[in-house]
Amino acid sequence: MAKAVLTTKVDPAYDDLPETHYHFPRTYLRQVEAALNDWIIYYEPRRSSGDLSSRGGRQCYFATARVIRIVPDPTRSDYFYAYVDSYLEFVRPVPFREGGNYYEAVLRREDGETSKGAFGRSARYLPESEYEAILRAGFVRILEESRSKELKIESHSRGFSESPAEFERPIVERVISRPFRDAAFSGTVKRAYADRCAFTGLKIINGGGRSEVQAAHVRPVASNGPDSLRNGLALCSTVHWMFDRGLISISDDHTLLLAKGHVPEQAARLLNPDRVMLAPPHADQAPHPLFLRWHRENVFKG
Numbered sequence: 288m289a290k291a292v293l294t295t296k297v298d299p300a301y302d303d304l305p306e307t308h309y310h311f312p313r314t315y316l317r318q319v320e321a322a323l324n325d326w327i328i329y330y331e332p333r334r335s336s337g338d339l340s341s342r343g344g345r346q347c348y349f350a351t352a353r354v355i356r357i358v359p360d361p362t363r364s365d366y367f368y369a370y371v372d373s374y375l376e377f378v379r380p381v382p383f384r385e386g387g388n389y390y391e392a393v394l395r396r397e398d399g400e401t402s403k404g405a406f407g408r409s410a411r412y413l414p415e416s417e418y419e420a421i422l423r424a425g426f427v428r429i430l431e432e433s434r435s436k437e438l439k440i441e442s443h444s445r446g447f448s449e450s451p452a453e454f455e456r457p458i459v460e461r462v463i464s465r466p467f468r469d470a471a472f473s474g475t476v477k478r479a480y481a482d483r484c485a486f487t488g489l490k491i492i493n494g495g496g497r498s499e500v501q502a503a504h505v506r507p508v509a510s511n512g513p514d515s516l517r518n519g520l521a522l523c524s525t526v527h528w529m530f531d532r533g534l535i536s537i538s539d540d541h542t543l544l545l546a547k548g549h550v551p552e553q554a555a556r557l558l559n560p561d562r563v564m565l566a567p568p569h570a571d572q573a574p575h576p577l578f579l580r581w582h583r584e585n586v587f588k589g
Contacts, residue, residue, distance in 0.1 A: 502520075
């Protein structure tokens with residue numbers, strides 16, 4: 288097994304949906320096969336056209352996932368699908384270069400400039416140390432917060448006179464834990480929606496300065512929904528409860544759908560007057576139609 292970097296665009300030419308699968312030609316089969324049952328990092332290159340080019344192409348590492356199987360494309364010769372699980376987006380997208388530091392050594396030429404040849408490969412082997420460095424950069428805030436909590440718990444249980452244990456779990460073990468994933472998902476969703484409920488427009492900040500909005504999965508984790516911004520919504524507690532129970536759903540054009548006879552008038556009056564959800568400012572951050580359709584077909588009572 289070996290880790291890898293896989294390049295994908297938000298508006299890909301291939302049949303990619305990074306949360307679930309990666310589509311690639313035979314050219315990169317060896318690199319992807321080496322990553323089977325191991326972890327990969329997704330990289331987004333510069334964008335060149337369309338609405339999604341509004342941010343110019345992040346040129347950043349943006350998520351990690353684990354490759355679980357590889358199958359031939361049944362409709363296109365010499366192409367394959369790599370299916371993934373445990374997808375998790377970085378809280379902070381990580382540029383391929385920060386200052387003079389290249390996270391992938393292979394991308395740096397001897398003269399210190401970027402190697403366009405190496406960059407041209409959409410699938411690249413990734414040493415363990417570089418994988419961990421990118422993860423730490425992408426989750427730096429949550430790693431620091433979780434480590435601080437662990438040390439407090441450890442100090443309390445061991446006694447203040449004893450020094451804390453030096454052992455620290457490998458970063459991958461920490462990242463795949465449910466509490467860590469929940470924190471990363473929640474932070475990403477709340478930030479994208481500016482702490483505002485997508486269905487009501489409410490933005491409530493409590494006395495401690497924290498937002499009361501909640502991060503909701505469109506397709507639940509229990510039903511194999513990914514911890515992806517495109518599978519997320521920022522909702523206040525009441526409409527989150529209603530959404531999870533199928534009393535409200537969303538059409539592909541972001542119109543709010545109410546289950547007839549299930550939503551009390553008092554609750555309906557909380558919703559946006561135009562019955563359209565408030566979407567994030569960038570089109571690629573909005574819920575993906577695939578996840579919206581799953582909710583309508585499997586949860587919505589309409």
